[in-house]
Amino acid sequence: MKILKQSLLIAMTIVAFQSCENDDDSQNSTTSVDTSVNFQFKNTINVGGEGSAEISAFDPITNQIFTVNTEADQISIYDISDITLPIQKTPIDVSGFGAPNSVAVHNGKLAIAVEAANKQASGKIYVYNTADASLANEYTVGALPDMVTFTKDGNFILSANEGEPNDDYTVDPDGTVSIIDVVNNNVTTLNFAAFNSQEATLESQGFRVFGPNANLAADVEPEYITVSEDSQYAWVSLQENNGIAKINLLTKTIEAIYPLGYKDYSVSGNAIDASDKDGVNELKNWPVYGMYQPDAITSVNINGIEYIFSANEGDSREYEGTPGYVGEDRVKDITLDEIAFPVAEDYQANENIGRLKIALDLGDTDNDGDYDKLYNYGARSFSVWSADGNLLYDSGNEIATRVLADTPNRFNWDWEDNETDKRSDDKGAEPESVEILNIANQRYILFVGLERNSQVMVYDITNPVAPQFLQFLQRDTDYAPEGLLAIKAEDSPTGNALLIISYEDSGTVSIYENEN
Incomplete structure (x- = not known):
């Protein structure tokens, strides 16, 4: 029934898209906007060492980018009025409270998410004026924003507060989402306690609650937020739990948790390379599921329909304190059910799974x-959800097929060893980040950052359920794209759309320009 429902939804979406696309063609037939796409590298900024360039935000008023620098517990600032000659400005230091994790900009205001020195304590959202880097306000939010x-519309600032446990896994704060009402200057922090009674039902649909002695409210770890075009709803990824929550911003309530279920690697089109020790880069079908x-x-929002795009990275938990918690192991080190996994198939060999x-x-x-079934972390893909x-x-x-065909030297790559196939046994390319560029409401471009491959893939998603690959973006000195930031042509200092990529491991921020 679920497959049938999804098939009907896809069919309805395509019909709706084609109908609206025809309407748009008649309305836009006289427009002269250039919607071609050809992103080319322009410049890179060496922010510092590993961890010095995680997430960036851009202020079109001052032409400044603000980059999370966890190596120095500050926000690095660069004026990119001339993208060929960025000018470094005085950074914003937040080390007096803790470590920065994220930044966002709207209408001359910079919001910074800062975790406390004690990660299990309440965090802060600091708001600065972008013009002079002066502090405008601060707000207390949940643990580990x-x-x-x-x-x-700029009326709210939202923070995803992970609430991670301590190393011993003896203190585990609730995962929460904070809604900062900028107009009325107050904070509402939402927890997931109302869903504790639904835990069994959600788990049966592919949601996970698995921390030691944890209920659902403590176990969820909100990771990332996206907001609807009309600013009435937000969606929050609950990564470790394999779900997405929907928040009503008008009522300031969590409306629903959507379990995402599992991906079957045994079916056509889902084959993976499951081994880093098989001596070959080859995709095969295996009796394994991906979360x-x-x-x-x-x-x-395209033609009145809201679409959610996800980078299906995957994440495990590993806390090696006392008692701690380690949630993963290799297939060769567990006991398999002999009916589900016949000994004759030798599944536990290194060259198999x-x-x-x-x-x-x-x-x-x-x-x-x-074990009667096996579940791997992540889905090695990007998805579109209603x-x-x-x-x-x-x-x-x-992703794997395209990388093998076009850039085989980056297949499940590990940059530190410069070795292909190195991450096949884990989560593959690890799709980490997604960003969308809207070109004049006529063409929509998706960027997908592959953390392990150190690549960004570019797709046309004007038809959201039929993405078309366009190009790879990669450089030999940029490693682990953590944050993607698309700048529209009308906001760009060059007059052309830009893509700003923050690379966590190399500590670099690279600028690509659409030479259309």
């Missing part, structure tokens, strides 16, 4: 101590 964003577990999500890392909390369906959490499109093994 990991992502901050403004609503489109979508999105990191970054973004949304776009023995090296693959799987979740330990899932798969023992009959509670007899062995506003109500229905899967409209998944890229399957498009």
Whole structure:
């Protein structure tokens, strides 16, 4: 029934898109806007060492970019009025409170999410004036604010507060979402306690609650937020839990949690390379499921329909204190059910799926101590979801297939060893970030950052359920794209659209320009 429902949704979406597309063609037939896409590297900024360039925000009023620099616990600032000659400005230091995680800009205001020195304590959102980097306000939010964003109308600032446990896993704050009402200057922090009673139902649909002695409210770890075009709703990725929550910003309530379910790697189009020790870069089907577990999500309204795009990175938990918690192991080191995984198939060999890392909390369906099903972290893809959490499109093994065909030296790559196939046993290319560029409401471009491959893939998503690949963006000295930031042509200092990529491991921020 679920597959049928999704198929009907996709069909309805395509029909709606084609109908509206025809209407748009008649309305825009006389426009002269250039919608061609050809992003080319222009410049790079060396911010510092590893961890010095995580997430960036851009202020079109001052032509400044603000970059999270966790190496120095500050926000690095650069004037890019001339993208060939960025000018470094005095940074904003937040080390007196803790470490910055995220930044966002709206109408001359910069919001900074800062975790406390004690990560389990309440965090802060600092708001600065972009013109002179002066502090305008500060707000107390939930534990470990990991992502901050403004609503489109600028009336609210939202923070995803992960609430991660301590190393011993003896203190585990609730995961929360804070809504800062900029107009009335107050904060509402929402927790997920209302969903504790729904835990069993949600888990049966593909949601995870698995921390030691944790209820749902404590176990969820809000990761990333995207906001609807009309600023009435927000969606929050709950990465480790394999879900997305929907928030009503008018009523300031969490309306729903959408379990994302699992991806079957045994079916056509979903094949993976499951081993880093098989001596070959090759995609095969295996009796394994992937958890979508999105990191970054973004949304776009096309022809009146809201679409949510997710980068299905995957994430495990590993806390090695006392008692701590380690949630993954390799297939070769667990006990497999011999009916589900016949010994003759030798699944636990390194060249098969023995090296693959799987979740330990899932798969023992009959509670007899062995694993009847296997669940890998992440889905090695990007997906498109409806506003109500229905899967409209998944890229399957498009990322791996495309990388193998066009840039085989980057396949499941590990930049530190400069070795292909290195991450096949884990989460593959690790799609980390997604960003959308709207070109004059006529063409929509999706950027997908691949953390391990150190690449960004560019797609045309004007038809959201049929993405078309356009190009790869990569450089030999930029590693681990953490943050993607698209700047519209009308906001750009060059008059052309820009893509700003923040690379966590190399500590660089690179600027690409659309030479259309």
